Amino acid sequence: MRGPGPQASVVLPAVPGLGGLYGRGVTASGRLALGRRLGRAPRTLPDVAYVVAGAQADPEHLTAYQHLLGESASDVLPAGFTHVLAFPVATAVMVRHDFPLPLLGMVHLANRVEQLRPILLGDRLDIRAWAQGLASHRSGTQIELVTEVRIAGAGDDVLGGELAWRGTSTYLAKGARLGGPAADGASEDTATDDGRREPFVPPVPTGRWRLASDAGRRYAAVSGDRNPIHLSKLSAKALGFPRAIAHGMYTASRALADVGAGRGDAFTWTVEFAKPVLLPGTVDVRVAPDGVGGFAYAGWNGRSGKPHLTGAVTPL
Template sequence: MTSPATQVVLPRVPSLGGLYGRGLVASARLGVTGGARSAGRALPDVTYVVDDVRAQADHLTAYQHLLHEAATDALPAGYVHVLAFPVAMALMVRPDFPLPLLGMVHVANRVEQRRTLTLGDRLGVRAWARDLRPHRAGTQVDLVTEVASGGDLAWRGVSTYLAKGVRLADARDEARDDSVRPAFTPPVRTGRWELPADVGRRYAAVSGDRNPIHLSPLTARALGFPRAIAHGMYTASRALADVGAARGDAFTWSVEFAAPVLLPATPDVRVAPVDDGHEFAVWHPRTGRLHLSGTVTPLPGA
């Protein structure tokens, strides 16, 4: 997975609050109001780099408490995502990024953790964008983030986003992803989560991701949702926490997001062992509508 050779070294991990402000301005410039829109075909040909990133003990503890992770010095894979995500988002608000941040949907995430990172490790973060491609509902792009310690790659995340209604310039004749998600039949649940109305605000306080769709019914309705919705990475990370120590130290963690979780909520959950690891699913208990599904699989040799 080759990153662009041109590097932009940032002095520190940027604040997500400031990035959202820049993203709103950039979205307005790209034209996010009404109808299909056209996007350029070039991604920023740069890799963003931040050196000497360190986890803070109180921050890690707050994350572990909220996500039901064990209280140890090990950094959960979802917590590493929290630390590194702003570096990737800084790419998405660049003036030359072709897709608008406003309305971008996180549709999938894949993490490869090669070894456990711990409190006190000095981390190096790199991020870049790749694979701008047409989709039946708009345009998709991957944001790749790598985290190293002691010069060795320890963690890599690939987040896939969909810009709905945004079409690549001159892409009419290109094949688009017209795949249909298989029908979901709720399995036997192994648990049920109790997600209060304020869990979006609580995860925002830990992650820094204060997207208005997660904060309150009022701000969510302004962006087309009847109520605030849970962060996708909150629900994915809760499922990873439910797998627990059985995931081991080195694994891949893949998730696909289907329907948002409207807060408050009491979704049904299944986390179960399979031949090559664990699988999980989260769904609405009454309608059976799938919210997310995924797998946790040990790396070969782990």
């Protein structure tokens, strides 16, 4: 069962290493820049999905993630950790020669995860990822990366197992102009409110996160996501940011950890990112029941009142 997305698949021998992928991303960015000057850069998405069969979580990796994010010790994989496991497969799609946007400097706008059943340490996982939703954005071009994780079935039937997790990540390639349809009400984490949303009013906080200057490097160590915008002031400035910024999935995953066991075994987890969290930084946070059976969360700058992220966790 292939499900939605492209029907053509490329089967990878294993989950690729993000270090090598980012190296390819540097090369691809240069190639795209040259191709645009010559009018030869790709303008459409590759109609292919990447697949890895039988991937498994490493116990030490899981423990390091749980410690950093504040998740309880358990053999159940947190939904954010599953994102970490599957992210390199999606990244491999983004460094293909026919992918039209540069990987480096890409900004995370939003994320939606459907956790359909628990995934346990020791489960063999089939991962499938593809790109969709190429659209114009007021600051560039946005794209969706979709990843599905299934519990591996018996025998050699890749992707024939039960769907356990699906994630859709929306990214912005700042300054990249490809044309095409405009995104509907897209936000970005460097933009002010554009009038199409309710103004954010800071609620009563339930906590505060104090993020050190190395928060990006620490999350990179457990996620493998070493995008330069997260690692140091110098590398972030080269890509247009005044200082290193926290990973969006780090802040969203901390909020999910704060929800705790109340999320249940099956849930949807959504987040929209607004202003980036500059490192070091302090984030006021509210994580609380939403009154209809789920949880709402928000993180914002306590001085300016500007939001960093908002989201919800809704049991299925």
